[in-house]
Amino acid sequence: MQQIRSKVTERDGLFELEAGSDVLDSPRYNHDMAPTKVHERTWNKWHITALWVGMAICVPTYTLGGVLTAYFGLTVGEALLAILFANIIVLIPLTLNAFPGTKYGIPFPVLLRSSFGIFGSNIPCLIRALVACGWFGIQTMFGGLAIHLFLGSVFDGWKALGGTGEVIGFMLFWALNLWVVIRGADSIKWLETLSAPLLVLVGVGLLVWAMPNVSMTELMAIPAKRPEGASVVSYFAAGLTAMVGFWATLSLNIPDFSRYAKSQKDQIVGQIIGLPLTMFLFASLGVVMTAASVKLVGVTVSDPVTLIGHIQSPVWVALAMALIIIATLSTNTAANIVSPTNDFQNVAPKIINRTKAVMLTGLVGLALMAHELLKKLGLIVSDLSLETVYSNWLLGYSSLLGPIAGIMVVDYFLIKKQQLDLAGLYRDDVYPAWNWFGFIAFGVPVALTLLSLGSDAFSWFYSYGWFTGSALGGLIYYGLNVMRPSPTAVKSAV
Secondary structure (H helix, E strand, C coil), X not given: CCCCCCEEEEECCEEEEECCHHHHCCCCCCHHHCCCCHHHCCECHHHHHHHHHHHHCCHHHHCHHHHHHHHCCCCXXXXXXXXXXXXXXXXXXXXXXXXXXXXXXXXXHHHHHHHHCCXXXXXXHHHHHHHHHHHXXXXXXXXXXXXXXXXXXXXXXXXXXXXXXHHHXXXXXXXXXXXXXXXXXXXXXXHHHHHHHHXXXXXXXXXXXXXXXXXXXXXXXXXXXXXXXXXHHHHHHHHHHHHHHHCHHHHHHCHHHHCCECCHHHHHHHHHHHCHHHHHHHHHHHHHHHHHHHHHHCCCCCCHHHHHHCCCCHHHHHHHHHHHHHHHHHHHHHHHHHHHHHHHHHHCCCCCCHHHHHHHHHHHHHHHCHHHHHHHCCCCCCCCCHHHHHHHHHHHHHHHHHHHHHHHHHHXXXXXXXXXXXXXXXXXXXXXXXXXXXXXXXXXXXXHHHHHCCCCCCHHHHHCHHHHHHHHHHXXXXXXXXXXXXXXXXXXXX
């Protein structure tokens, strides 16, 4: 006989839900979004480390140094420092927002119900989902190009397909990504665990290949592309904000992964080991490889897929492309599909299950890349480049997501004191449908960011968007909750 009321039990600081009919029959619940059981939390610190190695080693990371030098006016040394500092900084919200996921086994959208409301959580969820779908499309474009070059190295006639071959590669890689995530968290865990050492090996191999063809002294001495005499502070801060923005998305939805961690220690240590050094070293590799590309292949090439495509040996091209496909797959599945899959389910859990949500993620990502795919097929002509969209997006979306990160940390640690009603997060009778304090704290920094775009005096608010947004969002949310009249005071006033 099914129990009516849900029960929450605690084991070694980890809470799990024994769902009763009050939760099982709730429209806010489905099996895929349910809290993980303690025995399902099997990821140790090395699995978390492998997750970050798998996500950080990808084509966009490789190109970060070039983005910072070309678009943000930094020297090579300044760019690499910005990447290192940014990833140490972003560890703070990543680690803090991972805590409730590990303690209660809940995914990101369910955690947001505490700070934005049961229905209100869908707004920040869908903002996060749209960004992830965009990145999914961009990464799939890189993966599709790798498949195209791989097939071109194996089959002589494939290269003649040109852009059509790239589109076919895109669709093949698109389907492969969706298949991995539909299979569930364990398939992602093993993909990341198996791919991490391979990816490190690829990085070492590329470095050995490139180092004899580049002078580090000359590379570090290249002058910055900014006005002569301009202060480095504003340029460095803008680049730092953009680099924080690179993982601003994961600093929100890290509970989607930490809900599988064995303990808080595992998620903390795994993230510290896996993220900052991997990002720094692979971005450094990108800088070195781009500098060496002139001597290696005769032209300057800023992405590894195109660079390796210049190699004359079909065997080496095939092997390198296979490894790049694995690298992009391990990044894309974890960083760009898991979150929107959970976010879309949060809208209507009883109607949208994981499989439907994965397919919806794939379709949105495909739609966002339609312009680029049509260009490759020769059906439209356009000067808009994927690289421009990518570089401009980093700073913009980090400003938008910063307040959400600040609100989440303040809500869990300062307002709720790390105590959540686990069953109540899946019902309609504990948390409000809309938590307007969350929306006010989110809306004010976003509005100020948009207004600052048209003001030279306040342009710093946009340039430092993630920092200003997260700090202001958290402060406003805390202030509104502290000023909230207590139930006793309201009653006496009446």
